[in-house]
Amino acid sequence: MDKKQLLEELKSEGFSEDIIKAFEQVKREDFVPENLKEFSYIDEPLSIGKGQTISQPYTIAFMLNLLELKDNLKILEIGSGSGYVLALINELSKNSKIYGIERIKELAEISREVLKNKNTEIVHGDGSKGLKQHALYDRILVSAAADKIPKKLLEQLNYNGILVIPVRNSIISIKKLYRENKIKEYPGFVFVPLIEE
Numbered sequence: 368m369d370k371k372q373l374l375e376e377l378k379s380e381g382f383s384e385d386i387i388k389a390f391e392q393v394k395r396e397d398f399v400p401e402n403l404k405e406f407s408y409i410d411e412p413l414s415i416g417k418g419q420t421i422s423q424p425y426t427i428a429f430m431l432n433l434l435e436l437k438d439n440l441k442i443l444e445i446g447s448g449s450g451y452v453l454a455l456i457n458e459l460s461k462n463s464k465i466y467g468i469e470r471i472k473e474l475a476e477i478s479r480e481v482l483k484n485k486n487t488e489i490v491h492g493d494g495s496k497g498l499k500q501h502a503l504y505d506r507i508l509v510s511a512a513a514d515k516i517p518k519k520l521l522e523q524l525n526y527n528g529i530l531v532i533p534v535r536n537s538i539i540s541i542k543k544l545y546r547e548n549k550i551k552e553y554p555g556f557v558f559v560p561l562i563e564e
């Protein structure tokens with residue numbers, strides 16, 4: 368599959384024009400290892416080394432859609448891996464503060480280099496309890512599966528903010544509200560685990 372076909376496929380899934388445009392702008396091949404570059408536009412996860420993967424484009428589009436991105440936000444991605452999703456967020460949310468946290472040092476370093484001209488900051492560390500130093504966030508995206516929703520992440524979310532997190536095999540979106548949080552669950556996804564240190 369080439370980039371054009373992937374974009375067509377995402378379009379046929381009904382994702383917004385903004386999301387399709389972001390996938391068009393960002394080169395996935397910049398985020399995959401040399402030996403896998405020819406597979407950059409198949410709609411599958413790909414190995415990025417250290418036992419980790421760059422997520423499937425469809426799954427990424429699904430999560431970005433739930434994040435309801437707009438400009439002028441503070442955004443955190445936990446498990447930023449190759450940096451591909453951060454680059455997409457950077458396209459979808461202008462004039463925002465965009466942070467990534469990644470526990471594998473080599474991946475944090477490689478992604479920092481690839482994204483050096485983008486408006487993103489990547490921290491090397493355990494993000495299972497969020498990234499307190501820059502909280503509160505308007506959006507938190509977790510790119511690895513937790514066993515349950517970590518309470519600390521909700522504490523680091525602004526009111527009216529959105530947390531999108533895979534919990535076991537479901538993607539959960541939570542809108543933090545003053546009264547009762549609005550929670551939705553979408554089953555049928557597979558993620559690498561969120562490692563809790």
Ligand code: SAM
Nearest residue numbers: 421446448449451452470493494495510561562
């Ligand atoms: N969004 C990433 C991308 O675009 O490449 C996807 C990366 S992969 C599906 C999930 C990442 O979560 C892995 O790189 C893994 O090392 C990281 N991870 C797992 N547990 C973590 C934790 N507690 N803190 C930070 N990163 C973590």
